[in-house]
Amino acid sequence: MTIWKADFASDQVGVVRESGTTLLLHRQKAAPDKHWRILCLVEDQYRKNLRSSDKIEFVSDPEDDFDLFVAPNPSAKGVFENILARCSNPAAPLVTTSSVFGARADIVVAQPTAASVAAAIASLEPLVARVSALPRIPQGADRNGLLALALAYTRNSVIEGQWEPCSPQMIGYPLLLGIANARSVLENLAEAGLVRRRFYERLHVCDHCDSSQLHARESCINCHSSHLTEHSLVHHYSCGFQAAQRTFEHRDGYVCPKCHKLLRHYGVDYDKPGMVVECQACGESMTEPEVGFICASCGRYTSGDDAGRRDWYHYEFLADGLSALRASALPHADSAEVRNGCSLRDFRLILGHSLSVAQQHRRPITAWRLTIDADGLAKQVGRRGAVEVCQLMRELVVENMRSGDVVAGLPAGIVACLSETDAASAEAELERIRGAIARTIQPHLEINIEIFENERIGVLLQDLQ
Structure with missing residues (x-):
């Protein structure tokens, strides 16, 4: 693997020779002082074909800053998977010459000529800027979840499941190439209210080894x-x-x-x-006869009645996901800190507990749900723009509420819990919030508000499940 630094302010960026082919990167339309740092994933036999110049600097450490991945051959896939956990910019755009990278490849250059490689790199400048605008993804327990969110957000993409017949699970997430246990990572994000599930497929699983590589058959x-x-x-x-x-x-x-x-x-x-x-x-x-399954992974038999089932989903990015990316941390339900702008999972826990306390002591409590016409908004500003508007709207709500109130984002709106507050006081607060939104956000939003008081909060809790 090699990192090389390219300066597009000059006419000739550098020369890369691969299997005798000269790849010449020429100046593109970029800022005069634009520098590109590229992590090139290559086998050892290819490194001798990479030439140093005054425009190319080779660095051996993937933990250094870089803007782009370049994978010049299919064998680079293993290198990519191995360094992803420790590299400095795991969400960086990927330019490759092979389809083996699947959805993780941002551009596949079928004919790696000088012009095509240069055009591919230059075309990724907006994506590089979006990735760079986010905080660096830290090491630690939250890294894989934050990386999944960053890939979905910066690519403006749904994280889609696809068939992988050679995998024991039979389904994988190509966009999350290199992320271990991708389904578990995504399910945790969904439970935290950072992404939304959309049903994809239901598979049976082996009762002995948990594989879904099962052959259904009639048996004695x-x-x-x-x-x-x-x-x-x-x-x-x-x-x-x-x-x-x-x-x-x-x-x-x-x-x-x-x-x-x-x-x-x-x-x-x-x-x-x-x-x-x-x-x-x-x-x-x-x-x-009995209908059962023979497992192609372990060879053992599982009856149809005993076989477990596993549901697989596509996952859509939500506004709370952007908050997690900006904070460089995922919300955790066991956190002792109760704060405004929590995850949907935390909100359900807090609202349920607050309702129980209010009923026990016969105190007032109100919750409300504010939603907007997300489809109409997306037609005006695009899906990515709609996510930004939802995030801004939630920030405005938090700014205009009391310190003890609790707020969480919805796919197309906000929910709030107001302890020691009756419905009339909640309506007055909502009018103030509606005014702040109207003054700050354009285009005009079609807002729908529902107020839940005391026992009716149970209806809201059911809806949020």
């Missing part, structure tokens, strides 16, 4: 073999015996194995009331 209820055959069921009227047709077959026709009488006429001597399934492994007969 006794030995679980799939070596089954289906036969017509023959019923002898005279003695009442019935069994599979093959047990009645004789060189003279059908002979009852119980009373040994010859069955001559269908509908008079016998009939065929249905089908029977026989296991060729153990000889068991059954009217219906």
